[in-house]
Amino acid sequence: xxxxxxxxxFLAKYDNAGNVIWVKSSSIGLWEGYCLARDRNNNxxxxxxxxxxxxxxxxxxxxLNINAPKDPSVFLKLDTAGNALFGSIIRTxxxxxxxxxxxxxxxxxxxxxxxHDTIAFGSDFLNNYVTMEPPFIARxxxxxxxxxxFEISLPQSNTSLFPNPNKGxxxxxxxxxxxxxxxEIYNMLGEKVxxxxxxxxxxxxxxxxxxxxxIYLYRVLTTDKSLVGEGKLIIQK
Numbered sequence: 001x002x003x004x005x006x007x008x009x010f011l012a013k014y015d016n017a018g019n020v021i022w023v024k025s026s027s028i029g030l031w032e033g034y035c036l037a038r039d040r041n042n043n044x045x046x047x048x049x050x051x052x053x054x055x056x057x058x059x060x061x062x063x064l065n066i067n068a069p070k071d072p073s074v075f076l077k078l079d080t081a082g083n084a085l086f087g088s089i090i091r092t093x094x095x096x097x098x099x100x101x102x103x104x105x106x107x108x109x110x111x112x113x114x115x116h117d118t119i120a121f122g123s124d125f126l127n128n129y130v131t132m133e134p135p136f137i138a139r140x141x142x143x144x145x146x147x148x149x150f151e152i153s154l155p156q157s158n159t160s161l162f163p164n165p166n167k168g169x170x171x172x173x174x175x176x177x178x179x180x181x182x183x184e185i186y187n188m189l190g191e192k193v194x195x196x197x198x199x200x201x202x203x204x205x206x207x208x209x210x211x212x213x214x215i216y217l218y219r220v221l222t223t224d225k226s227l228v229g230e231g232k233l234i235i236q237k
Contacts, residue, residue, distance in 0.1 A: 009033035009048055009059075013082060019072045026059045031074070035099045039106035043085070047111065048074040049094030057089065071095040071116045075140060084112070090142065091190055092116040092126075096133065107181035109140040157228030159220045167235040168209030174202040174220055176228050185233075186217045213237055 009032055010025035030052045037045040046195045048057070050072055057074055064074060064087055073094040076087040093113020095201050114133035115126050126136055158175040174181060185208060187192040193216070194208045208216075211237050220228040 007043045010083065011036075011044075011046060011078075022082045024059065024078070026057055031057060031059075034097045037101045037109075038197070039102050040104045041106055042080045043102075043106055044078040044080075044082070045100050045102050045109055046076045046078060047098045047100040048076070049096075049098050049113075054121075059084060059087070073098045073111075073113050074098055074217055075109070075111050077106075092133075093136070110137065111140055112137045159218075159231065161218060161231055161233055165234035167237045168184030168211055169205070169207050170233065170237050171203060171205050172218065172220060174228055176222070177202050180223050181228065182223070184219045184221070185220075187211070209237075211235055 010023060011033065012023045013021040015021055026048070031048050031050050033046065033048055035047040039045075046059075048059070051070070059074070059076060071092055071094040072089055073092065074087060075098075077085045079085055088098045092115050095116075096114050098111065098113035100109060100111045112135060114135050116133055160173045161170055162173075163170060172183060181199040181202070181204075182195065182197040182198075182203075183199065183206065185206070187193050193211055194206070196204075196206070196233055206218075216233050216235065217230065218233055219230045222228060
């Protein structure tokens with residue numbers, strides 16, 4: 001794997017005599033290669049990243065697209081000929097040498113990196129609660145998605161939401177009885193779909209009935225951006 005700050009990443013396979021068997025590369029620049037792993041069937045697992053705003057990557061025969069404002073990561077599984085079997089692109093961890101490893105049978109792949117902003121892994125959400133970027137680890141299963149996500153120092157929630165599921169209209173109740181609060185709601189892509197500031201009552205109503213059915217993440221913060229609590233909500237009309 002060749003790493004470059006200003007060009008495309010590429011992966012080359014050599015025989016024991018040093019002759020090139022094949023070379024694969026990204027046709028879009030400003031991607032860096034970070035880590036390689038191999039299972040007992042000689043499938044290859046590759047992690048890439050970028051610290052630039054990117055929307056997609058084309059590597060081998062795989063095209064991945066995302067709405068990533070900064071630091072996206074890419075994880076790919078390749079066969080012995082260097083053809084991409086499948087891949088995932090996520091919104092974070094692409095600027096600080098993300099990593100990848102796998103079980104010997106190739107059933108599970110484990111990836112890691114750091115969290116730049118709110119990021120969704122299926123129905124699991126991770127958030128950057130501090131100024132530094134905390135690490136994460138995720139298991140990439142045979143279903144071609146991230147699952148079993150763990151985050152360091154996840155704070156305890158001091159809020160409740162009801163009813164849940166709901167039709168987009170619900171009440172949030174906080175344990176903080178003084179001071180101003182704000183609330184943020186994110187969809188499964190990690191996009192903020194609602195925010196409200198300067199909330200004085202610890203119990204308040206929210207209306208996001210214009211949003212489609214699905215799973216969402218809510219966060220309640222103080223004026224200094226300290227996390228009061230968070231949770232998931234389901235809109236089901």
